[in-house]
Amino acid sequence: MDKAKPLLKSHKVEETMEASRPDTSTRILDVSERLFVEHGFEATSLRMITQQAEVNLAAVNYHFGSKDALFESVFMRRLAPLIAACLSELDAVEADGRVSDVALLVMTFIRPCLALSKDPSRGGALFVRLLSRTLVENHRLLRETISQQYSVFVQRYAHAFHQALPQLEEEELAWRMHFAFSVMFNAFAGNDVLKIFGRSHVVTARDPDLIVKHLVPFVVAGLVAPDHG
Amino acid sequence: MDKAKPLLKSHKVEETMEASRPDTSTRILDVSERLFVEHGFEATSLRMITQQAEVNLAAVNYHFGSKDALFESVFMRRLAPLIAACLSELDAVEADGRVSDVALLVMTFIRPCLALSKDPSRGGALFVRLLSRTLVENHRLLRETISQQYSVFVQRYAHAFHQALPQLEEEELAWRMHFAFSVMFNAFAGNDVLKIFGRSHVVTARDPDLIVKHLVPFVVAGLVAPDHG
DNA sequence: ATGCGTTTCAAACTTACGTTTTAACTTGAT
DNA sequence: ATCAAGTTAAAACGTAAGTTTGAAACGCAT
Structure with a gap:
């Protein structure tokens, strides 16, 4: 044709x-x-x-x-600045000695994601979804390259949250960080489980600021919940 | 034919x-x-x-x-029983008049997922991941077929959570359900955002019961957090 | 055993993919 | 103007994909 x-x-x-x-x-x-x-x-x-x-x-x-190398280029163009922005925000919070404020720590991750979502070219918002797809697809790129390159990311946040939540066991903290980043990540990626089963009130209104307004209290509440161990 | x-x-x-x-x-x-x-x-x-x-x-x-029809068959074989099990658990809780217990409502979703994760043939655990992939990939199957077939799922849970959390605005409740199901769903699917950046303590140990032990307190805390509006 | 609908099989068909090739075109320094 | 390097162009290559086909094999009531 x-x-x-x-x-x-x-x-x-x-x-x-x-x-x-x-x-x-x-x-x-x-x-x-x-x-x-x-x-x-x-x-x-x-x-x-x-x-x-x-x-x-x-x-x-x-x-x-190659097509594979193209994918890696697409990916890295956005990921590196995102990670750098998060760590920079984390630096600022720690420099101010305000590391015990959980909501502030959460915001160091949310703000760069929010900036991506507001990217006027729309490319940033797309990237969060691309990151989400790539994660569940368990790409070789994520397993090999990125995990070695940005392992400091998790370490820095684990250290910060441990200072903010010293009463939590290390394992309990790891689980909560796992859940917290999971929900934050999927919120910005626009992955709505409930959307599957019909129109959802939330995701249709994709105002990034509105996401944050509701997201932060939920995540913070989950993080600071009293330890059950 | x-x-x-x-x-x-x-x-x-x-x-x-x-x-x-x-x-x-x-x-x-x-x-x-x-x-x-x-x-x-x-x-x-x-x-x-x-x-x-x-x-x-x-x-x-x-x-x-066709290959597409095969995918739909693979998908529906597990989804229909899962939805039915959740709604059945929800029926039981409502019949007992214990609908105000948020943790109990959460468990009506978690228990069927847990049963899937423990499927001795491993097919059930795989399916949660398949559901996750399909969700992120925004398949036509999910947008069209399932949303019409199982829209009652969200309605039932929205009604139940509204009774358990009457102090929350309808919109606020929708957001929290969105976040809650998102984190529960990804927990069972084994999607670990932090895994990208290096070895994670949590997902490597994939004991479903361990997931639930840490997951429920996090989710409940986020759901019952005081309204900020 | 026979006939018949159902299932399995090997092979071929059509199409689309990622990649390669070779030539043409652009650009800037000489 | 000339040359070389860098870039774009059209076409073809080899492979693998989903699907179709027609015959063989099977199951089972008659």
């Missing part, structure tokens, strides 16, 4: 706006980010990507080497 | 011979369940399935019609 291709730039007349379109690599990354989220890695073909990015099919392999 | 659903012919008469291998359909379903979880729907080929199930390649299309 070779349709007539209107994509052919017969002559370049795009000097109308100064908003020049990004270069080939960036265009591929942006489109890939969206398509990987919408359809998943396997179900997203290079032909879908290159068509929507309005680049040649071979451009992906030229600029990134 | 046949629209009949004779899929329950599994535990029919095979008791004469001990350890008789299940019939073709069941074998396909069992293997598909595992492979869909391990590799995802798109990355699982019919050739992988039929090879491991030791059936002919054409058997899938003969018994289920």
